[in-house]
Each structure stands twice: as C-alpha cells, then as structure tokens.
Amino acid sequence: MSSRYINKTICVVGLGYIGLPTATAFASRRIRVLGVDVSQRVVDTVNQGRIHIIEPDLDMLVQSAVSSGYLRASLKPEVSDVYLIAVPTPFKDDHQPDLSYIESAAKSIAPLLKSGDLVILESTSPVGATEQLAAWLAGFRSDLSFPHQRGEDSDVMVAHCPERVLPGKVVRELVENDRIIGGITPRCAEAAQALYKVFVTGSCVLTNARTAEMCKLTENAFRDVNIAFANELSLICDRMGISVWELIRLANLHPRVNILQPGPGVGGHCIAVDPWFLVSSAPEQARLIRTAREVNDSKPEWVIAKVESAIGQILKDHPGREASSIRIVCFGLSFKPDIDDIRESPAVGIVRALITRYPEQVVAVEPNLEGESLCVKGTTIPLLPYAGATASADVMVLLVDHKEFRTNVPALQRGQRVVDTRGIWI
Ligand code: SAJ
Numbered sequence: 466m467s468s469r470y471i472n473k474t475i476c477v478v479g480l481g482y483i484g485l486p487t488a489t490a491f492a493s494r495r496i497r498v499l500g501v502d503v504s505q506r507v508v509d510t511v512n513q514g515r516i517h518i519i520e521p522d523l524d525m526l527v528q529s530a531v532s533s534g535y536l537r538a539s540l541k542p543e544v545s546d547v548y549l550i551a552v553p554t555p556f557k558d559d560h561q562p563d564l565s566y567i568e569s570a571a572k573s574i575a576p577l578l579k580s581g582d583l584v585i586l587e588s589t590s591p592v593g594a595t596e597q598l599a600a601w602l603a604g605f606r607s608d609l610s611f612p613h614q615r616g617e618d619s620d621v622m623v624a625h626c627p628e629r630v631l632p633g634k635v636v637r638e639l640v641e642n643d644r645i646i647g648g649i650t651p652r653c654a655e656a657a658q659a660l661y662k663v664f665v666t667g668s669c670v671l672t673n674a675r676t677a678e679m680c681k682l683t684e685n686a687f688r689d690v691n692i693a694f695a696n697e698l699s700l701i702c703d704r705m706g707i708s709v710w711e712l713i714r715l716a717n718l719h720p721r722v723n724i725l726q727p728g729p730g731v732g733g734h735c736i737a738v739d740p741w742f743l744v745s746s747a748p749e750q751a752r753l754i755r756t757a758r759e760v761n762d763s764k765p766e767w768v769i770a771k772v773e774s775a776i777g778q779i780l781k782d783h784p785g786r787e788a789s790s791i792r793i794v795c796f797g798l799s800f801k802p803d804i805d806d807i808r809e810s811p812a813v814g815i816v817r818a819l820i821t822r823y824p825e826q827v828v829a830v831e832p833n834l835e836g837e838s839l840c841v842k843g844t845t846i847p848l849l850p851y852a853g854a855t856a857s858a859d860v861m862v863l864l865v866d867h868k869e870f871r872t873n874v875p876a877l878q879r880g881q882r883v884v885d886t887r888g889i890w891i
Pocket residue numbers: 589628629630631632684685688692725726727728729730731732733734735736800801802
C-alpha cells in the first residue's frame with residue numbers, strides 16, 4: 466500500500482452509490498473512514514453493517530469494514546486528513562447544474578480543515594466546479610491558503626477524481642477501472658493519485674481538474690450520443706418497414722462500425738443528466754449533444770404512441786369490442802436489464818403514462834421486484850409474476866431485456882400485439 470496514507474483518516478461526505486462503495490474500499494485496506502450522510506436512516510443502516518442501496522457484493526464488504534472498526538457513519542464530519550465529496554449533482558428545471566449539495570458539503574468540512582489536508586471532489590460536475598469548491602472553502606477559511614490562490618504552496622490541496630463505475634458492477638470496477646485524477650495543481654493531483662493507489666489496480670492518470678471534469682462528462686455524453694443514434698435508427702426503420710435489430714447486427718459486421726442498441730429511452734442517474742452540463746457550459750457549440758438528449762428523452766413518447774396504435778388496430782379488427790376491455794401487460798420496470806433499480810427508469814415513465822391513459826387496464830411484470838404492486842409518485846402499478854402474465858394480454862409491451870424475458874420467449878396467441886422496445890421477442 467502507498468505508505469503516505471497509512472494511519473491517516475478519510476471522511477467521505479455522501480454515502481450513496483459512489484460514496485459508500487468508495488468508503489468501503491478504503492476501509493477494506495485498513496484505513497479509518499468516517500462516512501457522512503444527511504440521512505439518519507443511511508447512517509444507522511451503515512453502522513449496523515448493512516446497505517441501503519442495491520449493489521451486488523457490497524453488503525458483505527460493508528459488513529466486514531464496519532465489524533473490523535475501519536468504517537463508521539455519522540451525520541456530521543469529523544477532523545480527518547482527507548475529505549472526499551461524493552454528493553449528488555442533479556440539474557435544475559432549466560437543465561442548469563445544481564451544485565448546492567457540493568456547497569453544503571464544503572460548508573460542513575471547512576471548519577475542520579488544517580494545513581496538509583486533501584479535499585477530493587468525486588461527484589460528476591460541470592467544468593469549473595472543483596475550482597468553485599476551492600473558492601467556497603477559501604471563503605469559509607481565510608486563515609488557510611488554497612491552490613487556486615497559492616498554487617503548489619497552498620495549505621490545502623484540492624482535486625477532482627470522477628468515478629466511472631457501472632451500476633451492478635461497482636465492486637469490481639471501482640478497483641479495476643483506470644482513473645482520471647485532476648488536480649488544481651500537479652501537487653494536488655499527485656496527492657490524490659497516492660490516495661487512490663491504496664485500492665485501485667487500474668492506472669491512475671494525472672491531469673488538471675478542468676480536464677478531469679470534462680473527461681467524465683465526455684464519456685457519458687459519448688454513450689448518450691451513440692444510444693441516440695440507435696434510437697433514431699429505430700424510428701427511421703419503423704417508418705420504412707425494416708427491422709432495426711437485423712440492420713444493426715448487419716451494420717456491425719463492418720470492422721469500424723459498432724452501433725449500440727435502441728431501447729425505450731435512456732435512464733439511470735448519469736447518462737441522462739451529465740450531457741446537460743456540457744450543453745449548459747457551451748450551449749451554442751454543444752448542438753449534437755443537446756439533440757442526442759432530446760432524441761433519447763422523446764423515445765418514451767414514441768413507445769406510448771406505438772401502444773396506442775396497437776390498441777387502435779385491435780379495435781379496428783374487432784369492431785364490437787370495448788376499448789376499456791383491452792389489457793396491456795408491460796414487461797420490465799428497471800432502468801436497465803437484470804437489476805432492480807427503477808430510479809429514473811424510462812420503463813416506469815411509460816407504464817405510469819399508460820396507466821393514466823388506460824386506468825385499470827395496465828399491469829407490469831418485473832422479475833427483480835417482489836410484491837403485488839409498486840407505488841411510484843402516486844401511481845400504483847399492479848405487478849404480476851411472469852408465468853401466466855402473457856396469456857391475458859392483448860398488448861404486450863417489452864420494456865427491459867431481463868434474462869427471464871430473453872430466455873423464455875412467450876408464444877404469441879392469435880390477435881395479440883407486441884411492442885418490443887428491445888428486439889428480443891420479434
Ligand atoms: N442503454 C440503451 N442502449 C444501449 C446501452 C444502454 O438504451 O446500447 C440505456 C440503458 O438501458 C439505460 C441507459 O442507457 O437506460 C444507461 O445505461 P448504461 O449501462 O449505458 O450506463 P449507466 O448509467 O448504468 O452507467 C454509466 C456508465 N458510463 C459509460 O458507460 C460511459 C458508467 O461507467 C458511469 O460510471 C456511470 O454512467 C456514471 O456514474 O456516470
């Protein structure tokens with residue numbers, strides 16, 4: 466282990482999807498970590514050695530980190546040698562970044578800072594946020610110097626080290642992925658590099674804070690633009706009577722073409738958010754990135770229109786049939802396959818919209834959730850087990866390509882209509 470951090474203490478502010486695994490990774494290398502969160506429930510859960518988020522294998526690691534005494538949680542930060550900020554950076558209604566959580570974190574750690582400390586911003590942030598963090602800290606502590614003021618001679622060092630882990634694979638990717646380490650000065654970057662080397666086996670590549678901020682946004686915007694390309698192709702192909710799935714398979718046989726897969730829209734907490742930070746920083750230049758966001762955000766409406774058109778077709782084929790007798794079964798609610806995370810899921814948005822339009826006619830199948838119903842933002846979504854759900858459907862809407870749906874393709878009965886947003890049933 467990098468000797469520089471032996472016997473040092475780390476305070477991780479924010480115990481969410483990134484903060485908790487990161488705090489645990491340090492603690493599992495026998496570094497004392499205090500995890501801080503504004504939620505008493507989160508603090509209590511972690512102190513009991515349990516987790517409040519869904520992430521494979523993390524529960525065992527947290528349990529062992531807490532029972533060994535290297536990880537504990539609190540509502541308030543305590544004096545430490547390193548402060549690592551992993552709080553949310555959402556956007557506001559106008560798609561402008563909301564840095565208020567970072568500002569609150571700065572306010573909470575500022576009184577504890579001392580000369581020689583390192584402050585790291587992990588939250589995905591717009592370009593300039595790390596310098597803004599240093600400026601906020603300096604505003605609270607005029608007795609200390611910061612790198613934007615004193616360069617390499619500053620009392621406190623500040624760096625940006627964005628996370629790049631894939632939800633569902635966090636435990637492995639946190640250790641194995643290469644990391645971009647951006648210091649406000651080279652000394653800040655080197656100090657942060659030595660810290661991450663405690664548990665990261667991938668490369669820890671140094672740059673400045675602004676490039677590191679931009680790099681993280683670029684990675685997620687790159688994926689968003691590529692998914693938008695696939696989603697746009699799906700609309701074009703539908704209009705032209707071509708299977709987009711076959712088309713992409715064929716085009717990808719070209720050695721320099723690698724098209725991603727269309728879906729019902731882009732969900733999760735990163736790819737649908739981060740590109741807006743680029744758009745808000747450079748609105749006139751980021752035209753493609755903005756359009757990609759709009760293409761992906763409008764895909765759920767297209768799916769809903771497809772369901773409406775399927776219903777219209779059934780009514781046309783059966784003139785005496787009441788519209789209210791049509792039963793719609795939606796398959797999958799999570800934001801991507803084989804997880805139970807439904808936050809920011811386009812599938813949930815589609816199901817809620819269908820329930821509003823067709824009350825009492827919509828049910829969902831989500832193999833990764835238990836229970837007979839799910840309440841989201843005031844809408845109750847009835848849940849059915851997969852077995853038997855297809856038989857009662859007039860319209861089947863495939864929203865997530867979970868392994869259960871991939872490996873057990875239902876046989877279509879006469880008159881049933883399928884809207885397959887993932888291309889696994891058609
Ligand atoms: N999706 C498609 N078609 C595809 C791939 C994805 O429609 O071909 C959809 C998914 O269904 C999902 C959304 O995109 O709704 C996002 O899923 P994802 O698997 O692409 O990404 P996330 O949000 O789980 O994680 C991303 C990752 N970024 C990149 O791959 C560039 C991860 O490495 C980041 O750490 C994470 O964002 C983050 O925290 O920023």
